[in-house]
Amino acid sequence: MHYQRNFYEIRSNQEIFKDICKELNHVGYYRLPFQDTSKIKAHATKITQKNIIIVGIGGSILGTKAIYTFLKTSRAFQKKLIFLDTIDPLEVNYLLGEIKLEDSHFIVISKSGDTIEPISLFKYLDIKIDLDKSNLTIITGKDSLLDLFSQRNDINCFYIDENVGGRFSVFSPVGLLPLASVGVDIDALLDGCKEIFDGFFDQKNHYEHIIKKARFLVENKSRFTNNIVFSYSSIFKEFNSWYIQLWAESLGKINSNGTRQGLTPIALLGPDDQHSFLQLIIDGVRNKTVTFIKVKNLKDKSIIPHNNSSRKIGLDFIEKISFNDLINMQADSTYEAIIQQKDIPCDLITLESVDERNIAMLMYRFQLIVSCIGAFLQINTYNQPAVELGKDILKSKLKK
Amino acid sequence: MHYQRNFYEIRSNQEIFKDICKELNHVGYYRLPFQDTSKIKAHATKITQKNIIIVGIGGSILGTKAIYTFLKTSRAFQKKLIFLDTIDPLEVNYLLGEIKLEDSHFIVISKSGDTIEPISLFKYLDIKIDLDKSNLTIITGKDSLLDLFSQRNDINCFYIDENVGGRFSVFSPVGLLPLASVGVDIDALLDGCKEIFDGFFDQKNHYEHIIKKARFLVENKSRFTNNIVFSYSSIFKEFNSWYIQLWAESLGKINSNGTRQGLTPIALLGPDDQHSFLQLIIDGVRNKTVTFIKVKNLKDKSIIPHNNSSRKIGLDFIEKISFNDLINMQADSTYEAIIQQKDIPCDLITLESVDERNIAMLMYRFQLIVSCIGAFLQINTYNQPAVELGKDILKSKLKK
Numbered sequence: 139m140h141y142q143r144n145f146y147e148i149r150s151n152q153e154i155f156k157d158i159c160k161e162l163n164h165v166g167y168y169r170l171p172f173q174d175t176s177k178i179k180a181h182a183t184k185i186t187q188k189n190i191i192i193v194g195i196g197g198s199i200l201g202t203k204a205i206y207t208f209l210k211t212s213r214a215f216q217k218k219l220i221f222l223d224t225i226d227p228l229e230v231n232y233l234l235g236e237i238k239l240e241d242s243h244f245i246v247i248s249k250s251g252d253t254i255e256p257i258s259l260f261k262y263l264d265i266k267i268d269l270d271k272s273n274l275t276i277i278t279g280k281d282s283l284l285d286l287f288s289q290r291n292d293i294n295c296f297y298i299d300e301n302v303g304g305r306f307s308v309f310s311p312v313g314l315l316p317l318a319s320v321g322v323d324i325d326a327l328l329d330g331c332k333e334i335f336d337g338f339f340d341q342k343n344h345y346e347h348i349i350k351k352a353r354f355l356v357e358n359k360s361r362f363t364n365n366i367v368f369s370y371s372s373i374f375k376e377f378n379s380w381y382i383q384l385w386a387e388s389l390g391k392i393n394s395n396g397t398r399q400g401l402t403p404i405a406l407l408g409p410d411d412q413h414s415f416l417q418l419i420i421d422g423v424r425n426k427t428v429t430f431i432k433v434k435n436l437k438d439k440s441i442i443p444h445n446n447s448s449r450k451i452g453l454d455f456i457e458k459i460s461f462n463d464l465i466n467m468q469a470d471s472t473y474e475a476i477i478q479q480k481d482i483p484c485d486l487i488t489l490e491s492v493d494e495r496n497i498a499m500l501m502y503r504f505q506l507i508v509s510c511i512g513a514f515l516q517i518n519t520y521n522q523p524a525v526e527l528g529k530d531i532l533k534s535k536l537k538k
Numbered sequence: 539m540h541y542q543r544n545f546y547e548i549r550s551n552q553e554i555f556k557d558i559c560k561e562l563n564h565v566g567y568y569r570l571p572f573q574d575t576s577k578i579k580a581h582a583t584k585i586t587q588k589n590i591i592i593v594g595i596g597g598s599i600l601g602t603k604a605i606y607t608f609l610k611t612s613r614a615f616q617k618k619l620i621f622l623d624t625i626d627p628l629e630v631n632y633l634l635g636e637i638k639l640e641d642s643h644f645i646v647i648s649k650s651g652d653t654i655e656p657i658s659l660f661k662y663l664d665i666k667i668d669l670d671k672s673n674l675t676i677i678t679g680k681d682s683l684l685d686l687f688s689q690r691n692d693i694n695c696f697y698i699d700e701n702v703g704g705r706f707s708v709f710s711p712v713g714l715l716p717l718a719s720v721g722v723d724i725d726a727l728l729d730g731c732k733e734i735f736d737g738f739f740d741q742k743n744h745y746e747h748i749i750k751k752a753r754f755l756v757e758n759k760s761r762f763t764n765n766i767v768f769s770y771s772s773i774f775k776e777f778n779s780w781y782i783q784l785w786a787e788s789l790g791k792i793n794s795n796g797t798r799q800g801l802t803p804i805a806l807l808g809p810d811d812q813h814s815f816l817q818l819i820i821d822g823v824r825n826k827t828v829t830f831i832k833v834k835n836l837k838d839k840s841i842i843p844h845n846n847s848s849r850k851i852g853l854d855f856i857e858k859i860s861f862n863d864l865i866n867m868q869a870d871s872t873y874e875a876i877i878q879q880k881d882i883p884c885d886l887i888t889l890e891s892v893d894e895r896n897i898a899m900l901m902y903r904f905q906l907i908v909s910c911i912g913a914f915l916q917i918n919t920y921n922q923p924a925v926e927l928g929k930d931i932l933k934s935k936l937k938k
Contacts, residue, residue, distance in 0.1 A: 196813025211628035223810060227838035227861035228611035228892070229772040255809060257853050258842045258864060264851070265843040283852035291849070304813075363763065363825060364802060372629040383814035390818025400822025402764060404804065409655055410623060412925060413596025413704075414783035418790025420924035422800025425763060438627035442658045443665040449691070452651075452683035455936045456658050461627035464658060467935050468928075475928035492628070524820035525812060527878065532871035536855045536864075 149514070151349045157513045158506075159339070165520060166302035167505060170309040171331035175324055178311055181294060182318035187243040187273060190319050191220045193263070194247035194312075195255045197304020198277075199223045200383050201501065202313045203376040208497045209322060211373060212437050217320040225255045230262070239267050245275045245316055249298045249307070251282020254532070277311050303520045305384050306505055309498070323494050330498030338506055348503065352510035354483070355401060355427065359515075362427045362483060365401050366419070370408035370432040370469035373492065378405030381504060388508045390524070391517035399515045408432075409468045416472065420479060428476055428484040431500070432469040435491045436462045549914070551749045557913045558906075559739070565920060566702035567905060570709040571731035575724055578711055581694060582718035587643040587673060590719050591620045593663070594647035594712075595655045597704020598677075599623045600783050601901065602713045603776040608897045609722060611773060612837050617720040625655045630662070639667050645675045645716055649698045649707070651682020654932070677711050703920045705784050706905055709898070723894045730898030738906055748903065752910035754883070755801060755827065759915075762827045762883060765801050766819065770808035770832040770869035773892065778805030781904060788908045790924070791917035799915045808832075809868045816872065820879060828876055828884040831900070832869040835891045836862045 149157075162168050192199055199221055206219045220237060224230060244263065248256045263269065276295045278284035288295035296311035307313065309331055314324045337344035355365065367381050385403035393399045404426070406415050419426060442464065444457045456464065469486075476484050487503075489496040512519030549557075562568050592599055599621055606619045620637060624630060644663065648656045663669065676695045678684035688695035696711035707713065709731055714724045737744035755765065767781050785803035793799045804826070806815050819826055842864065844857045856864065869886075876884050887903075889896040912919030 195810060200814070211626075211632040224772045225809065225861050225865055226611075226772040226836070227840040227865075228836055230861065231838065231840060232611040252853055253813075254853070254856060254864075254868075257851060258856050258861070261842050261845055261851060261857065262840065262861075264845060264849055287851050363823065372624045372626040379814075386815040386818035386822075387813075390820075390822035392821050398821060398823050400818045402802075402804070402818065402822075402825075404802070409625065410595060412928060413653075413787075414600070414779075415786045416928065417922045417924045418786035418800045418802065420790075420927065421792050421798065422786075422790035422802075423763065423798050425802075436626070436628055438631065440627040440631060440662065442661050445661055445664060449664060451657060451661060451664070451687050453654070453657050455933070456654060457661065459936070461625050461630065461658070461662075464654075464936075465625055465627075467932055468654075471932035471935060472928045474931050478927065522817045524817045527820065528812060528816065528868075528872045528875035531874050532867055533855070535867050535871060536859070 151353060154349060154352070154510055154513045155341070155345075158509055161509065162339075164301055165306075165509070166299045167306035167309070168335070170302065171328045171335055171502070173310075173328070175314060175318075175328065178296070178314050178324065179318055181275070181296075182315060185243045185275070185319045187241050188216075189218050189220055189237050189242040190245060190316055191222055191237070191242050192245045192247060192316050193222045193256045193259050195223050195253060196383060197307055198247035198249065198253075198256070198312055200305070200376070200380040201308025202316050204380040204501065205308070205313065205317055205322065205327070205494075205497055206320070207376040208373045209492065209494070212492045213321070215320050219316055219320050222259055223255075225258060230259065234266075243273050243275070243319070244269060245277060246284065247277040247312055248282070248284055249279045249304055251278045251284035254529075257283075275315065277315065305387055306520070308380070308501060326494035327498040330495035331502040333495070334499050334502040334506065344503065344506075348507050349510055351485070352507055352514055355511055356514040358483070359399075359401060362425055363402055364404055364426040366404045366406060366426050366428045368406045368408055368411070368428055368430050368472070370430065370465055371436065372407060373433075374431060375407060377497070377500070378407065380501070381405055384504060384508055387522050388519045389511060389515065389517070391515070391519075394516040399517050401511070408472060409465065412468070412472060419482065420475065424481055426482065428482060430469060430473050430484065430486040431489070432466055432486070433489045433492055433496075434466070436465070437492055438462055551753060554749060554752070554910055554913045555741070555745075558909055561909065562739075564701055565909070566699045567706035567709070568735070570702070571728045571735055571902070573710075573728070575714060575718075575728070578696070578714050578724065579718055581675070581696075582715060585643045585675070585719045587641050588616075589618050589620055589637050589642040590645060590716055591622055591637070591642050592645045592647060592716050593622045593656045593659050595623050595653060596783060597707055598647035598649065598653075598656070598712055600705070600776070600780040601708025602716050604780040604901065605708070605713065605717055605722065605727070605894075605897055606720070607776040608773045609892065609894070612892045613721070615720050619716055619720050622659055623655075625658060630659065634666075643673050643675070643719070644669060645677060646684065647677040647712055648682070648684055649679045649704055651678045651684035654929075657683075675715065677715065705787055706920070708780070708901060726894035727898040730895035731902040733895075734899050734902040734906065744903065744906075748907050749910055751885070752907055752914055755911055756914040758883070759799075759801060762825055763802055764804055764826045766804045766806060766826050766828045768806045768808055768811070768828055768830050768872070770830065770865055771836065772807060773833075774831060775807060777897070777900070778807065780901070781805055784904060784908055787922050788919045789911060789915065789917070791915070791919075794916040799917050801911070808872060809865065812868070812872060819882065820875065824881055826882065828882060830869055830873050830884065830886040831889070832866055832886070833889045833892055833896075834866070836865070837892055838862055
């Protein structure tokens with residue numbers, strides 16, 4: 139008698155952990171917290187222009203946007219990061235029209251060095267502006283077209299390691315150089331990552347949460363197909379977009395057993411989306427999990443004032459409390475409303491404060507969960523084979 | 539013998555059409571294209587300040603944002619719309635810090651007149667700035683708290699009809715007044731709506747597309763649970779958010795048979811999201827439909843230039859074509875890649891140009907589809923009962 143298995147293995151949490159530990163050797167993002175940042179910081183201090191314009195798309199830009207947007211409203215950054223991540227000519231010319239180009243430094247980012255969007259923008263800019271060592275930096279993979287360009291034209295170039303994928307590259311030079319150049323404390327970012335790394339790989343505090351959540355999502359993937367992140371504060375706007383890329387592009391795969399996998403990411407902002415998507419969560423089909431994210435201390439003490447009688451508007455019960463408290467009470471109320479449904483899986487992540495360490499912890503934690511889900515699903519979490527088809531069709535159209 | 543039916547009826551396209559025709563009498567948005575706009579235009583010309591700041595959330599703001607964002611990069615608007623649709627204190631103070639408050643006109647919008655977010659912002663602004671008839675306009679429902687405030691303090695007030703729901707209110711004063719005040723041709727907007735209205739209710743060109751698509755989505759609602767809008771151009775960024783609210787809040791309902799309904803909206807921007815979500819569409823689980831939207835003529839002729847040999851970057855095949863053509867070729871290539879999968883339902887909407895008529899046609903068409911889907915699902919498309927629970931919990935927290 140012979141028994142042949144043709145379904146994929148359901149592995150224990152401990153086995154998944156062992157798989158992830160094996161990945162430490164060949165998946166680059168795990169080790170980024172431990173890199174030497176001195177070269178990046180040295181170059182960042184040499185960038186004297188006021189506007190730092192990043193030319194890139196997808197993984198080259200989303201993580202940087204997430205961190206910058208998280209920090210910028212509470213910091214008096216002296217410089218401004220501007221993201222040229224569109225080839226929409228209306229948007230491109232509108233953005234360039236609003237910027238003093240002579241007081242700008244361009245950072246062109248493409249790991250492959252031949253991504254169509256940033257390269258076409260780069261060609262466009264290269265005619266409009268005199269670009270040289272003084273106002274241009276390139277971040278790319280070794281020996282790519284962009285690397286060759288930088289060598290020929292004596293442009294400063296930083297490398298993205300081959301084994302660091304775009305959507306896992308925010309803590310490589312891709313994110314660190316632009317962020318350092320406006321004054322973000324990149325060592326504090328890496329400290330946040332290290333804290334999560336240690337807590338996971340030493341099988342301490344973060345370990346169980348992460349593995350257990352990944353397992354739950356995979357075991358219930360057919361029932362709960364959509365995973366909502368509901369972030370309470372506008373500062374998470376771009377974190378939300380980063381999450382969508384990380385989740386969709388990492389987990390939307392055909393697995394080792396040949397079956398289609400993929401959990402669908404949805405990202406909401408509170409309280410705005412209480413007035414938009416919330417109705418669907420509560421009364422709609424039960425195919426969603428919800429992860430709430432809030433910040434305990436927004437470091438802003440603005441109070442909703444008490445109006446005097448002649449200007450009375452009503453709703454007196456919202457007076458004399460801070461917006462910070464109001465937004466967190468809204469997060470808690472929505473969280474409780476979801477819990478009362480009893481059949482919507484949800485969890486709540488609370489960041490202590492608006493700083494480098496907290497946003498890095500959050501992002502590194504999401505990367506680890508994605509790695510664990512991918513291991514459970516038996517997929518390659520780190521490639522993106524399906525996007526090639528559209529690119530090939532485009533190239534054949536262009537060459538016509 | 540007695541037969542009792544306890545499942546909901548599957549009705550013919552013609553029956554659904556009759557249901558919608560009945561709605562013409564009591565659902566307000568259908569008739570908005572035929573309103574008299576003279577009072578709105580007259581007030582708009584009296585607003586002389588450069589910044590028009592809209593204080594509102596959800597349906598009070600998303601439609602206006604959609605139209606303004608669609609038009610603004612190709613128009614030299616002399617005035618600026620600014621949207622205060624957050625109570626995040628960091629964002630609020632950051633935004634207010636960037637604006638000349640003395641050159642600003644505030645439009646406070648809340649249909650109920652007691653929406654917590656805009657009212658708390660209004661209280662905050664009312665202490666910071668001298669608000670009176672000269673720099674404040676209110677848009678609200680008759681006899682609401684805001685209406686009473688406007689009467690007591692002699693503030694100009696426009697009414698939202700009781701039977702026009704927030705997410706269907708963009709073509710009421712909610713959207714028309716702010717848009718007219720920056721120079722948008724609001725009559726051209728309504729002309730676009732009328733064209734769709736006529737084509738649908740006279741059972742002409744738009745009729746069949748809309749009813750058939752609604753039927754397909756409902757008949758396959760358990761298989762294709764997620765409906766993606768994939769818009770090719772940054773100018774659709776806020777249209778995407780408007781779509782999400784319209785779809786989620788209208789369709790996420792418990793139906794007349796007591797079962798949970800709801801199609802999940804997902805909104806993507808091309809080409810950016812080719813580098814993010816596309817992998818999940820092509821290799822992931824087949825639970826998504828995709829609607830592509832593109833604009834034939836972006837009215838911008840910027841060309842990707844030919845670089846001379848010393849500055850050669852590579853990728854010569856993208857040189858000498860316009861960004862307009864490139865973005866549309868990208869849309870077509872992704873569309874073709876999806877069609878090649880054979881099992882992902884998709885369609886493509888092409889707008890002729892970037893103008894009032896085209897964006898209004900698109901939005902009015904989406905509203906009609908949502909009404910038809912709602913009729914097929916036998917739900918109340920126009921209410922949002924489930925959001926009350928969280929509000930009640932919040933109010934009890936606040937009153938403590």
